[in-house]
Amino acid sequence: MYGNDVFWKNSILSQLQERNRRETDLFQDLVNEHNKLFENYNTLHTENIQLSIQIEKLKGGGGLGSKSSSLGDIRYQEKIQQLERKLLAQAEELTELHRRKGENAQQIIDLNVAVQEKDKKIASKDAILAENAATIIKLQTEAENLEKSKSEVLYLLGTLRDEHQSLQLLFSSLEDKLRKAQDENRQLVERLIKYKAKDADRMNEENDNFLKKRYAKIQKEIEEACKDARNSPEELTEGCGPLCTSNLPACASVKFDAHEGEVSAVKWSPLERLLATGGADRKIKLWEISKNCREKKATLVGSNACVMAIDFDSTGSLILGASNDYATRVWTIADHRLKHTLTGHSGKVMAAKFLGEASKVVTGSHDRTLKIWDLRSRACIETKFAGSSCNDLVTVDSAGSIIISGHFDKSIRFWDCRSESSANNVVLNGKVTSLDLTKDAKYLVCCVRDDTLKLLDLRMNQVVTLFACDGFKVGCDYSRATFSPDGQYVAVGSADGSVYIWGVNSAKVETILKEHGSAVTATSWNPFGNFLATVDRSRRAVIWSDI
16 A cells, blocks of 8 residues: 555656656746846846946037037047947837847746646646545455455355255256156056046946936926826916016115225126126135125135136036136136136236136137137137237037127127138127127127117127117226026116116116116126126125015
8 A cells, every 4th residue: 555655656746847847948948038138138228327327428528528629529429429329229129128028028927827727737637646546445445355255256156066066966866756756656647547437437327327217207207297287278388488587676685895996797606696706806706695695605816917707617616717917717616726727818818708618718808819728738729810809708509619709999700619710790889898698699788888788689690779878888898788597688887886777678778776886897697587796896796686
């Protein structure tokens, strides 16, 4: 550290000496010339004074010389003239010297100003040198610290390398054990499959025998019922009526907060009074609904974003959830466990349905595609390119061969699973937010952002009825409308929290239900026709009944 201080001090001293030599050498001739001019000035001034004294003396002597001879006067006059000429020349030279003295003085002033500027620059350079010296010291300290850190890192790296080698040896041994365990497991699985196949054959044989007996019993009961019906035609007419009729909801029988945020999906189980809701809290919740009460049965987790759509399979044993995290998931109702996760979309999944059998699923997404999934292989087996974001979809038949999808571009597209492109598209006056089919798959209701519901006759592929009224406003791009089980009513939520129910045959508003405080997002009618479930954007769920 001491050597560094001596070095930069000597450097500054040598630079100052060099500057003095450089600037002194440049002005040395000028200073010498200036000194010579002052010496000449002093000499001439002295001579001028002496000549002035002599002139005065000569003038005084000239008065006395009037008494002398004229020759002497002439000499004196000539001498005086010579002296006057010499005096004039000396005066001119003196004037020139004064002029040169002024120029030299001005030059000296300019040079002094330049010297001062140079001094300021030198001072600033000195300050910069001092800062740089401090920076050098700081960097040297940092370099020493980094050297120490480098040594520590190298030591740690050596330690980690040794640990890695030991772990690699351990991994190799564990990998051998795993391979052996997998071979044993494969053998055990093969044996288990053989045993299962034998059990399945035995169970199938027993089921066939049971079904044959049950079929014979049912056939006998039907024959007896037909015999009784011949005697009572009125009873036959009543027995052949619809299996269930839908009651027009009149009041809210159950009200509860379903989720911790917006509730975007609701669906009834096809076999029991089990209601599923999905919301922005990334959960699907199952509720047991009875008259004037509800009981929470389970919470299905696994989704990483808002659940946008829910569907049950035909047996009610599986539940499907479409999410904004670009994935669709399948849970089992019995043990509430996540069974499948279907990923492949590049946008929010807005709709999902079981495609006929429980082993196939169709999904619609904001990435403008529809995908068909095989749950047995957990893979996408077909992708249909719609060209517009899909907001909802339905399947027409139990085999799942026909798919209908509603899109952002105001179109309804019809897809045949046996072909890649859609045919007989229907264009409406606004974005399609939801679709629903009657049980006989003859009519399709579409909720549209122009604040209307449109009823399509699928046999003609055209709109046959328009449902609209003052006050009804579609609240969001995924507002869900639904048919009643008997197809006599259609229900949908409004932006003001009201639930509107139209009669399908009359095309008139049968009732307006008001209980929600925010926009109603989805509706679902119980398969038995006695309950209507509605949910809204402020986590509220309401169960409506006719009593």
